[in-house]
Amino acid sequence: MTEARFETHEHDVLIIGAGGAGLRAAIEASAANVSVGLVCKSLLGKAHTVMAEGGVAAALGNVEPRDNWKVHFRDTMKGGRFLNQWRMAQLHAMEAPDRVKELEGWGALFDRTPDGKILQRNFGGHKYPRLAHVGDRTGLEMIRTLQQHGIHLGMSVYMECTVSRLLVEGGRVVGAFGYWRETGRFVVFKAKSVVLATGGIGRIFKINSNSWECTGDGQALAYLAGAELMDMEFMQFHPTGMVWPPSVRGTLITEGVRGEGGTLRNKDQKRFMFDYILELYAKETAKTEEEADRWLAGDRSAGRTPDLLPRDVVARAIHAEVKAGRGSPHGGVFLDIFTRRSAADIKRKLPAMYHQFKELGDVDITREPMEVGPTGHYTMGGVRVDPDTQETCVKGLFAAGECAAGLHGSNRLGGNSLSDLLVFGRIAGEHAARAAKGAPAPAVDDGAIEAASREALAPFAREEGQNPFALHEDLKDQMQKYVGIIRVKEDLEEGLRHLERLKDLAGKVKVEGPRHYNAAWHQALDLRNMLLVSEAMARAALHRKESRGAHTREDFPEQDKGHWSKVNLVLRKKPGAEGEGEMDLAEVPLPEYPADIKAVLDEG
Amino acid sequence: MAATATFRIYRGDASGGEFVEYSTETYPGMVVLDAVHDIQAKQAPDLAVRWNCKAGRCGSCGAEVNGKPRLLCMTRVDKFPAGEPITVTPMRAFPHLRDLVTDVSWNFKVAKKIPPLKPIPPESDGAWRMQQYDIDRIQEFRKCIECFLCQDVCHVVRDHDRKEEFVGPRFLIHLATLDMHPLDTLDRRPMLREAFGVGYCNITRCCTEVCPEHITITDNAIIPLKERVADDFYDPLQWLWRKVTGSKGRRRLPVVKA
Structure with missing residues (x-):
């Protein structure tokens, strides 16, 4: 019997990923009185949610009473260029305020308004000041709050444990297979329902703001289990990553700098953003510096x-300014806050930015401008889910947060990820618990477990092969070069050829040394997932022949008003294919707006 | 020729280990974690190190550089004298797992022992009201990234291994947060004295010194906690009150309003 060979745990609901979405799902499922297992790739509380800085978007109306869910909904749809799943955007806008408020009952402490309410700041694409925040460490506050609340609810937490395969029987998820980082030993989880909350895929790009964990695990696990991926062509490059020194290239600089009044300038000191105002936003955007300054001052x-x-x-x-030769010395542009805010204000509202630049960049942002440039940050794409339950097309399998798709369409607004993970983490947890209550006892197949174990151990068995770190560098280089911020047919095809080459090499990766805490082995196993999401991104990007949101095609520079405005791209494993199989790509029509939603959109 | 630096990294596991020297190229702004990663990628693929954000925000990469507890991602290589080897060792206060990785699970067990916030009911809109000046001081403590460097350097933990009786600076600041929280209704002071061992701290301020978030752990959190415990349990008026009323537990003296 295989089970005896492997350490086995059984839960009603298994949650994979312990960032904001996973923790929120675990809290909700625990509240429903089912047994919950929470698996995290790192230590609890270290997930990439800690890097969210600027705030969480929720139409609380504390600073601007005119704000309400309808305005937030419209902003989100507009930001995503209407490729969002409207129902997710609606639920998100309606529920975010309650999700934020309840955090304070669990210990969170947001910055305050003079009348003692939660303070809100301006952010890109949000019509009104909407982001509840704690200086520039909002994500840390949220993950710590969820963690400190969650650990007292009876859930089992499996730290430094990586899931390498989902176990599926007869179209229903029955558990997961993984390994302990510390010992390298395998572990089997039996579960009636599984929530994927594994976050993003940023590690496929050379310049990125993501931690080692963001390797597309949830997307790949779901795909391999038969679920669908959607909107994979839309990768958000955050405009402001550090560009110098090389050590920190790509490290995030919060949009909160601009929210607090920071301005972008090129090497000629010109505020170049006035040259790039999109038609869709022309009406509400300032025409002159004088007007913009009045708005920043509160007019x-x-x-x-x-x-x-x-x-x-x-x-x-x-990107365009740098390409035109108007960039800063290290290939970015300038972002200054010191001309707008006093040193004391900067240190109070942006302490982490001040600290980060001072310690790592030798720049004092209270006296000098920062150099910034785009960095691979967030994927709008991910696992396709039902908007009301977050369930995938695989029974009992749910996904929430960054690894799920649908809320953000082709471009996410800043602040909408923290609210996303609260709202849909809760929904996923609720429905996963409900599904578990009606599900049969999970029966895992020995053969599937044996196969997963063989797959994981393969890199140790090879006599010779590639170094997994070198292969990862290679992948990052090709994705940056061919599937990056500006795309064109020939590049994408070249990128796909490289991915074929790399897939072949990844099948021959070799690792040495013991199994416990072996970094090379972990890297080798993560490669499969990164290659898979890279391929999905390149294929979808090649297929979408227009420019929309985060997807820019040099050969199709316009946003299409016809066909492409009506379809999402969905990728899945070709039915019946063994192993990773071939990718099937389909165009799926966007759900139509009901009359009341259409009315809300037309109001704007 | 590109500049290089030498690193002496402790390699091994619970069964034993040794220092191994590696030389690697340096570049502008390089931090010790970059060096460890470069060595891992090119010379020692199975070198174990914990890290996540590489921006000083997650607190995963705590270790000791030339004997001092630090975040590897926030420690610049060019801060050390050129030509001298830089020694990197795992945190000493915790059981060693492998290379630069230690078993920090004790911290997570302690976290679970601390009763969470028990807030007053919210107002009718489901939200609470708090003034910024009432939360300023605890927002400082909430900056904690749980790197556990303060736990590592604290001699009560490091040298005397009082992990059963003492929760360490990290959790004393968490307790201070709860104690000073405007919404909280739970009294944790008896636990502070007994289960959490606040009395073990003798204010050497080593924790404050190593905190990468520059939290004034000792002065702003631990000393006020000690004062509250002292007020409650060692104040002669309190003692007399307990004698007279026969109350065994801690009780607030009636407040005389001016």
Whole structure:
């Protein structure tokens, strides 16, 4: 019997990933009185949610009473260029305020308004000041709050444990197979339902803001288990990553810098964002520096500063300025806050930025501008889910947070990821618990477990082969070069050829040394997932023949009003294919708007 | 020729280990974690190190550089004298797992022992009201990234291994957060004295010194906690009150309002 060979745990609900979405799902499922297992790739509380800085978007209306869910909904749809699943955007906008408020009952402490409410700041694409925040460490506050609340609810936490395969029987998920980082030993989880909350895929790009964990695990696990991936062509390049020194290239600089009044300039000191105002945003955006400054000073009759256009617009603008030779010495542009805010304000509202630049960049942001440039940050794409339950097409398998698709369409607004993970983490947890209550006892197949174990051990068995770290560098280089911020047919095809080559090499990767805490082995196993999401991204990017949101095609520079505005791209494993199989790509029509939703959109 | 630096990294596991010297190229802004990664990628693929954000935000890469507890991702290589080897060892206060990785699970067990916030009911809109000046001081403590360097350097943990009786600076600041929280209704002071061992701290301020978030752990969190415990348990008026009323537990003296 295989089970005896492997350490086995059984839960009603197994949650894979312990960032904000996973923790919120675990809290909700625990509240439903089912047994919950929470698996994290790192130690608890270290997930990439800690890197979210600027805030969580929720139409609380504390700073601007005119704000409400309808405005937030419209902003989100507009930011995603209407490729979002409207129902997810609606649920998100309606539920976010309650999700934020309940955090304070669990210990979170957001910055305050003078009347003692949660303070909200401006952010790109949000019509009103909407981001609840704690200086520039909002994500840390949220993950710590969820963690400190969650650990007292009876859930089992499996730290430094990586899942390498989902176990599926007869179209229903029955568990997962993984390994302990510390010992290298295998572990089997039996579960009636599984929630994927593994976050992003940023490690496929050379310049990125992500931690080693963000390797597309959830997307790949779901795909291999028969679920669908959607919107994979949309990769968000955050406009402001550090560009110098090399050690920190790509490290995130919060949009909160611009939210607090920071302005972008090129080497000629020109505020170039005025040259890149998108038609869709022309009406509400300032035409002159004087007008933008009035808006920053609080004049609500003035147009918004173009520095706070959505991220895709700003990232492309920076890219264009640098390409035209108007960039900063190290290939970025300038972002200054010191001309706008006092040193004391900067240290109070942006302490982590001040610290980060001072310690790592030798720059004092209270006296000098920062150098910034786009960095691979967030994937709008991910596992396709039902908007109301977050369930995938595999029974009992759910996904929430960054690894799920649908809320953000072709471009995510800043602040909408933290609210996403709260709202849909909760929904996924609720429905996973409900599904578990009606599900049969999970029966895992010995053969599947044996196969997963063989797959994981293969790199040790090889006599010779590639170094997994070198292969990862190779992958990052090709993705940056061919599937990056500006795309064109020939490049994408070349990228896909490289991915074929790399897939072949990844099958021959070799590792040495013992199994416990072996970094090379972990890297080797993560390669499969990174290659898979890379391929999905390149294929979808090649297929979408227009430019929309975060997807920019040099050969199709316009946003299409016809066909491409009506379809999402969905990828899945060709039915019946063994192993990774071949990818099937389909165009799936966007759900139609009901009359009341259409009315909300038309109001804007 | 590109500049290089030499690193002496402790390699091994619970069964024993040794220092291994590696030389690697340096570049502008390089931090010790970059060097460890370069060595891992090209010379020692199975070198174990914990890390996540590489921006000083997650607190995963705590270790000791030339004997001092530090985050590897925030420690610049060019801060050390050129030509001298830089020694990197795992945190000493915790059981060694492998190379630069230690078993920090004790911290997670302690976290579970601390009763969570028990807030007053919210107002009718489901939200609470708090003034910024009432939360300023605990927002400082909430900056904690749980790197556990303060636990590592604290002699009560490091040299005297009082892990059963003492929760360490990290959790004393968490307790201070709860104690000073405007919404909290739970009294954790008896636990502070007994189960959590606040009395073990003798204010050497080593924790404050190593905190990468520059939290004034000792002065702003631990000393006020000690004062509250002292007020409650060692104040002669409190003692007399307990004698007179026969109350065994801690009780607030009536407050005399001016």
